[in-house]
Amino acid sequence: MARGLGAGLTLPPDHPPGSDGAKTPAPCSAASPNWSAAWPISKAGRQELQRINGALAAGGHRPEQFRAAVLRRLARQDRALVAGIAAYRRHPWRRQEPDLPVLWREGGSRxxxxxxAGPPLLVVPSLVNRAYVLDLLPEHSMLRWFAAQGHRVLLLDWGWPEEAERAFTLTDYIAGRLERALAAPSLAPLGPVALMGYCMGGLLALGAALRRPERLRGLALLATPWDFHAGEAAPARALAALLPGLEPLMQAGDVLPVDVIQALFAARDPWGIAAKFRAFAAMEADSPRARHFVALEDWLNDGIPLAAPVAREALGGWYGRNDPGQGRWRVAGAVVEPAALAVPAFAAVPRADRIVPPASALALAERLPGGHIEMVSAGHIGMAAGSRAEAALWQPLRRWLAGL
Structure with missing residues (x-):
């Protein structure tokens, strides 16, 4: 079964994938810009061209030799990128879904x-990604690790939004489905739970914790945004500005489609996509590192559509108006105020997060009364599922949970 990424990529017979020294046709010179006048060039571009030509002249370098060297470098990068994508698509590893008991079910959620054996820990993931990033591999699973450390681990898998969920708002998810999961009869014998939310799931968990503190013994928030305009507001506002153009897509199916969500995430770091596949091309296919890469990449390409009302609230209210950071975000009519939290709190802030800027998550962490702030030397996904996640996050979080 072919993997999704690169499924539309066709390799010509004389361009075999791999890094075994196979020759690749040189880029067509006719398709490349003539650096003198063939393509239109902006004023800033002309100034940069003058700077480059001046530097070449000062160093005694011929412009055509420099141009040829640049094209050779680009060709090597192209070969590595194509080889990495092809190696990913043909990798034999496939995820085997675990057969787990279901304690509660409603609609598509389980x-x-x-x-x-131990105190219950209920984990709330984001609505736009599959929950199994926290159970990535049998030998590298955050959820299984906590279960082995003396916690009864429960995962709320939101599932695929069916007809009912496509009309859900954030209030429906928080004051409805999440609260009913917390009140499930099968949880009653376990006692109050520690609630843990990851990314968007942290905002959902926070909303539920403020409404139902009697059901909790603590709240852990991992890479959870709050001030969406912290640092620089322009990127968030640019996302919100896309909303009118997305309306026809959402009205057609009552969801924000998976492909659109994937494109929005990719736009956060477009150059990083090529870089990671070039790095993968150099890995041994049967190495643990390659297996981890494939598992994580499969998860990234296995997205979930977002209910249209939630997409409007998130893009317009969170990213556009910054309702949480401005104290205007409401769930079931009540303002979500972190300072009113009545249970112990833990907030993990990844220092290298490109999805949730550290300043955005830190703005929430600092509003939690008496909350423990853990600055994590990792990125958004790496903190939970990276190769160093156990030392960076799992262990500090375990120590905090033990203190409850």
Whole structure:
């Protein structure tokens, strides 16, 4: 079964994938810009061209030799990129879905039991990604690790939005489905739970914790945004500005489609996509590192559409108006105020996060009364599922949970 990424990529017979020294046709010179006058060039571009030509002249370098060297470098990068994509698509590893007990079910959502003996830990993931990033590999699973450390681990898998969920608002998810999961009869014998939310799931968990503190013994928020205009507001406002153009797509199916969500995420770091596949081309296919890369990439390409009302609230209210950061975000009519939280709190802020800027997550962490702030030397996904996640996040979080 072919993997999704690069499925439309066709390789010509004389351009075999791989890094075994196979020759690749040189880029067509006719398709490349003539640096003198063939393509239109902006004023800033002309100034940069003058700077480059001046530097070449000062160093005694011929412009045509420099141009040829640049094209050779680009060709090497193209070969590595294509080789990495092809190696990913043909990698033999496939995820085997675990057979887990279901403690509660409503619509497409399920409460999955990862076992473990000890205080309950209920994990709330984002609505736009599959929940199994926290159970990435049998040998590298955040959820299984916590179960082995003496916690009864439960995962709320939101599932695919069916007809009912496509009309859901954030209030429906928080004051409705999440609260009903917390009140599931199967959870009553376990006692109050520690609630843990990841990314967008942290905002959902926070909303539920403020409404139902009697059901909780603590709240952990991982890479959870709050001030969407912290640092620089322009990128967030640019996302919100896309909303009118997305309306026809959402009205057609009552969801923000998966492909659109993937494109929005990719736009956060477009150059990083090429870089990671070039790096993958150099890995041994049967190495643990390559297996981890493939598992994570499969998860990234296995997205979930977002209910249209939620997409409008998130893009317009969160990113556009910055309702949480401005104290205007409401759930079931009540303002979501972190300072009113009545249970112990833990907030993990990844220092290298490109999805949730550290300043955005830190703005929430600092509003939690008496909350523990853990600055994590990792990125948004790496903190939870990276190769160093156990030392960076899992262990500090375990120590905090033990203190409850």
């Amino acid at each position: 409460l999955l039991d990862y076992g473990g």
